[in-house]
Amino acid sequence: MAVDLAKVAKEKGIRYFLISFTDLFGVVRSKLVPAAAIKEMQKDGAGFAGFAAHLDLTPADSDMFALPDADALIQLPWKPEVGWLPADIYLNGAPVEHAPRVVLQNVLGQAKKQGYTVKTGVECEYFILTPQGTELADGADTQAKPCYDQSALMRRYDMISEICDYMLQLGWNPYQNDHEDANGQFEMNWDYTDALETADRHTFFKYMVRTVAENYGFRATFMPKPMQSLTGNGCHVHVSVWDKTGKKNLMEDKKGELGLSPLAYNFIGGLLKNAEGMTAITNPVVNSYKRINAPRTTSGATWSPNTVTYSGNNRTHMIRIPDTNRIEIRLADGAVNPYLLQASMIAAGLWGVENKVDPGKRYDIDMYAEGHKVKNAPKLPLNMLDAIRLFEKNAVAKQALGAEFHAAYVKLKMQEWDSFMHHFSDWERNNALDV
Numbered sequence: 001m002a003v004d005l006a007k008v009a010k011e012k013g014i015r016y017f018l019i020s021f022t023d024l025f026g027v028v029r030s031k032l033v034p035a036a037a038i039k040e041m042q043k044d045g046a047g048f049a050g051f052a053a054h055l056d057l058t059p060a061d062s063d064m065f066a067l068p069d070a071d072a073l074i075q076l077p078w079k080p081e082v083g084w085l086p087a088d089i090y091l092n093g094a095p096v097e098h099a100p101r102v103v104l105q106n107v108l109g110q111a112k113k114q115g116y117t118v119k120t121g122v123e124c125e126y127f128i129l130t131p132q133g134t135e136l137a138d139g140a141d142t143q144a145k146p147c148y149d150q151s152a153l154m155r156r157y158d159m160i161s162e163i164c165d166y167m168l169q170l171g172w173n174p175y176q177n178d179h180e181d182a183n184g185q186f187e188m189n190w191d192y193t194d195a196l197e198t199a200d201r202h203t204f205f206k207y208m209v210r211t212v213a214e215n216y217g218f219r220a221t222f223m224p225k226p227m228q229s230l231t232g233n234g235c236h237v238h239v240s241v242w243d244k245t246g247k248k249n250l251m252e253d254k255k256g257e258l259g260l261s262p263l264a265y266n267f268i269g270g271l272l273k274n275a276e277g278m279t280a281i282t283n284p285v286v287n288s289y290k291r292i293n294a295p296r297t298t299s300g301a302t303w304s305p306n307t308v309t310y311s312g313n314n315r316t317h318m319i320r321i322p323d324t325n326r327i328e329i330r331l332a333d334g335a336v337n338p339y340l341l342q343a344s345m346i347a348a349g350l351w352g353v354e355n356k357v358d359p360g361k362r363y364d365i366d367m368y369a370e371g372h373k374v375k376n377a378p379k380l381p382l383n384m385l386d387a388i389r390l391f392e393k394n395a396v397a398k399q400a401l402g403a404e405f406h407a408a409y410v411k412l413k414m415q416e417w418d419s420f421m422h423h424f425s426d427w428e429r430n431n432a433l434d435v
Contacts, residue, residue: 003070005042008083009035015081019046021066021089022100022203024412025054026284026337031066042068045090056098056408057091064091072200077166078212086200098405100339104199106402107343111350117246118239118346121192122202125233125334126209127184127226128156129219136184136227137218145299146183153179156186159216163209164188172201181299182230192238192326194246195342202338222334224283225290229298232291233334237345240326241267241353252325257362258312259324268310268319268327269359270352270396271345275308275318275331276378277394280387280413281344282332286420289383291333301368305330308378309363316367318380331380347400384420388413 008014017038020030031046045065050057057064066087074084088105089096096102111118128137141152153160160177167174173191180187188205192198206222213220225232241250241263253261283292294302303315310319320328332341351357363374381387388410391397398406 003073004039005068005070005073005083005085006035006039008070008073009038012075012083013081014075014083016083017041017068018082018084019066019068019087020084020203021048021053021087022337022339023054024056024098024100024337024340024409025416026100026335026340027054028203028207029053042070046087048089050089050091050096054412055096056404056411057096062092064089064096066090069200072197074170074200074204077169078162078208078215084204084207086203097402098408100337100343101196101199103401103405104196104339104343107347107400108195110400111346112244114350114354115244116250116350116353117242117244118195118342118350119192119242119246120195120198120240120342120346121190121238122198122338122341123187123189123234123236123238124202124205124209124222125180125185125187125235126220126222127182127233128159128186128213129184129221129226131217131219133219133221133226138184141183143183145181146179146185147181147299149179152183153177153186159212159218160186160188163212166208166212167205180231181301181303182227182232182297184227185231185233192240195346199338199342202341206338224285224288224333224335225294228290231297231299231301231303232294234291234304234330235332235334235336235341237329237332237341238322238326239267239329239345239349241349249325251327254324258321260321260327263353264327265359266353266356267349268352269357270349270355271319271329272308272310272359273352273357274348274394274396276381277390277397278344278348279331279381280384280391280409281340281397282336283380283387284337284340284384284413285335286384286417288333288335289381289387292331292380293382296368303330304333305367306380307367307371307374308380309367309374310359311363311367314364314366316365316371317363343401344397348396351396351400384413385417388417 068085251264305318
């Protein structure tokens, strides 16, 4: 036991710990543990009934136990007497193989065996709404092209600067905050790091933003398309592959096309080849498909892909090459599970490296205006059901992410789709009552 949490609690004034795990639908489940009990919890884990979360378990299954990762402790900046601990869940003494954090660790373990360290960063977009979630919180945020609007940004200065200050305090090295392309939408950027740490931070960031927004009387949402006519919430991920020491970036090659190495292009090839099959993870809810297949928004562009293509520094494609040291994948949305996002993209990319997959032609056209000229590029799924079926057929997802996870995810997502189909909407009534 490298880190003694009981000792840390005394040193840092922590009175309570949130021992947390993230289920398949991205919901963070926690128990609030007093510091007086953390020694036992660190040894044996906090008990949970697995069926009560979105996991493939039954009411008859034994309790599962969440063992906290003491090295990943985050002390809540706005309530420092509480420490947040991401945890890995165990059932009958063995890891729950379909738990998202376990899935990511398994993927990273395979990468290590291949001699790779993967570093990533994420760009998380979110809207600030009224508490009911039906309207923008800022009624004056009405510009047709609101991106980078200084006035709208500064009207939310207190809230955004508070979040940024917290990230500075946590050592995340945030470097910019901006008003995004939709009215009421914002993005905050911080440094990249190892993929597991990025996923933990991504999970905490969503919790932190929602909490701070609530304290200001607002509601923050990462929902993919919360407003019909506005640009949706993306979650772009930047990826670089390094050697096993983490000191040499293997994607860089000054002699390579756009400064990238053959390994980088094989990684892109793996992503392109598996994009359709991984969309059920990167775009995991019914609402996701109103973002990636959206018509033109009020700003003039959706900034989201619907075709599987790559380009140079061109944001109209699914994959962008912004620099010589990384690639940007623009597929995922705000609903994505932080752990499964990393796991799926890394698994697909490294499969491409292992199999030396050629990414094919790079397109430098404006896909929004000239996409019709690309004849054979695959299209992303039109809805969640199509995405689930493509994921179910994807051999790379099953092999790299684990058969247990693959089956569990398909099962629970099909249940979610069935629930959606059982919902009776006003649209149906309005369009079919008098047929």
